[in-house]
Amino acid sequence: MTNKAFKGLSPQEATARVEASLKQRRKKEKRFRLMGLSAVGLALTFLVILFSGILTKGLPGMFQHYVQLDVVLDKARLDPQGDMSDASLFSGDADKIILEASLASIGEEGGRKTKKALRKMVSSGGSQRLIDFVKANPELMGTTQTIKFAVDDDIDSFLRGFIKRETPEKDRRINDFTIEIVDKWQEAGLISYELSDYLFFGSASRDAEMAGIKGALFGSLLTLAICVSIAFPLGVAAAVYLEEIAPKNRWTEIIDININNLAAVPSVVFGIMGLAIFIVTFGMPRSIPLVGGIVLALMTLPTIIISSRAAIRAVPPSIRDAALGIGASKMQTIFHHVIPLAMPGMLTGTIIGMAQALGETAPLLMIGMVAFIVDIPGGFTDPATVLPVQIFMWADFAERMFIQKTSAAIIVLLAFLITMNAAAILLRKKLERRW
CATH class of the missing domain: 1.10.3720.10 (MetI-like)
Structure with missing residues (x-):
């Protein structure tokens, strides 16, 4: 405050005015500090909400469901040309061998309806996974090995609870017969929920379960x-x-x-x-x-x-x-x-x-x-x-x-x-x- 503001005032009055001015200044400083803290708190709240939403949806996306199948690695069928080349392996019966392993997992020889359902339940990339396994382990040819295959995205959605079995069959993407097979797999302990190797080691794909970055x-x-x-x-x-x-x-x-x-x-x-x-x-x-x-x-x-x-x-x-x-x-x-x-x-x-x-x-x-x-x-x-x-x-x-x-x-x-x-x-x- 200037000297003019104190002109004609007694020392007591001047002191009271200074104290009132300081009190008002402290209130303004406290109000400004509170506004700053509120702005920071609001920003942090929005940041927490954003990251919570991303983590809530994103962490489950890093995992997916697999089915464990006992696959017979028949060399004559998997590698018909006998040279372990890509042309030979991709011309083999990898898909049929996976289908046979799927039938064996539910203890059935399987009719047309069962085979049709099982073909849709295992990811379409299953044959590629089997071929990659054989190429990495050629010494295992002629043996039976347990290999994990990603389930189809509809089966994965059902196992996550996004598709409800209580929903009428006509309104579901999977039918009751398919759900019965999934139940058999779960009872046998063949279904596992693991970190997705497709997400980190896969590339672009139209099939959700095979898509990766x-x-x-x-x-x-x-x-x-x-x-x-x-x-x-x-x-x-x-x-x-x-x-x-x-x-x-x-x-x-x-x-x-x-x-x-x-x-x-x-x-x-x-x-x-x-x-x-x-x-x-x-x-x-x-x-x-x-x-x-x-x-x-x-x-x-x-x-x-x-x-x-x-x-x-x-x-x-x-x-x-x-x-x-x-x-x-x-x-x-x-x-x-x-x-x-x-x-x-x-x-x-x-x-x-x-x-x-x-x-x-x-x-x-x-x-x-x-x-x-x-x-x-x-x-x-x-x-x-x-x-x-x-x-x-x-x-x-x-x-x-x-x-x-x-x-x-x-x-x-x-x-x-x-x-x-x-x-x-x-x-x-x-x-x-x-x-």
């Missing part, structure tokens, strides 16, 4: 490799030039404004640009990590430039003055002193930019990385998809099991994002220098 995960890694190899050196070089070398004039101001504007451009615009330039103009193939990485690099480049410039500006001028004072050249000062000290901030900005790129979907949809890719990409020019796009595609499928696998894939994606952000924090602490 391996192909999309490899595609994401290849795309990010292209992205970081382009965006990091270009972003750091641009930041160093603009902060340390470029003259401060109207042209550099225009460049600064445009870099800041590009950082706010919606990601889908970069996808449209990639479609128009790289695919339409240059004729590059759709749905390859090379194009996806270039598009994501252009999208994250402004973020890396801005964070790198901020890190360079944070280096004290005394560091530059000291280097120049002992005879270092301008370039020596930049590369031997400024960049090493600014590198933690540069790397932090780059990792955060890569984390943002990892979660992008819109620009990759525009360049065709939404294609249904079954094979694992072996290089930067092989057709591929990425994890966010795989999640987008699964979310559009009608089968209930895809809902849980979508949430499970989101958990994996969030784990990668949290890991990358944690790496940024640790890297910054490790490289940070005090001056």
Whole structure:
């Protein structure tokens, strides 16, 4: 309070007014602090609700039901050509042998109705699983082995309780006869609920029980490799030039404004640009990590430039003055002193930019990385998809099991994002220098 406010007041009155003013100020500070805590609490509440929903749906998606069958590995039937080649194994009777093992599991020879039901109860990928087992264990030919096969997604949904046996048969996806077979399997202890190997080691599939993220995960890694190899050196070089070398004039101001504007451009615009330039103009193939990485690099480049410039500006001028004072050249000062000290901030900005790129979907949809890719990409020019796009595609499928696998894939994606952000924090602490 000013001296005029106390003019004409006795010391007691002045003291009372000061105490009233302090009391009112403390109330305002307490109210402001309470508002801040409420905002943080609300944000944490929404975060807990979000993660609870994802974990509730996603954790069951990491598991699925399997049936254990005693399979007779008849070499003559599984490998008719006798050379263990893919052509021979895929021309064998793998499906029939699995059917026979299914019939044996319920103690029946089986009529037409039973065989028809059993063929639908074991996943269509069962023959592939049997062939893979035989290829990995050729010495077991001629013996009987217990092998676990994924059950069909309808059977899995029934075992999870999504399909109720109390529902009228005409309104169910599985009939009463099929439920009787499932009951026999459960009574015999043949049904198990385990961590899904298909989720982590399978690739894209229309069958929910066989769908996995391996192909999309490899595609994401290849795309990010292209992205970081382009965006990091270009972003750091641009930041160093603009902060340390470029003259401060109207042209550099225009460049600064445009870099800041590009950082706010919606990601889908970069996808449209990639479609128009790289695919339409240059004729590059759709749905390859090379194009996806270039598009994501252009999208994250402004973020890396801005964070790198901020890190360079944070280096004290005394560091530059000291280097120049002992005879270092301008370039020596930049590369031997400024960049090493600014590198933690540069790397932090780059990792955060890569984390943002990892979660992008819109620009990759525009360049065709939404294609249904079954094979694992072996290089930067092989057709591929990425994890966010795989999640987008699964979310559009009608089968209930895809809902849980979508949430499970989101958990994996969030784990990668949290890991990358944690790496940024640790890297910054490790490289940070005090001056």
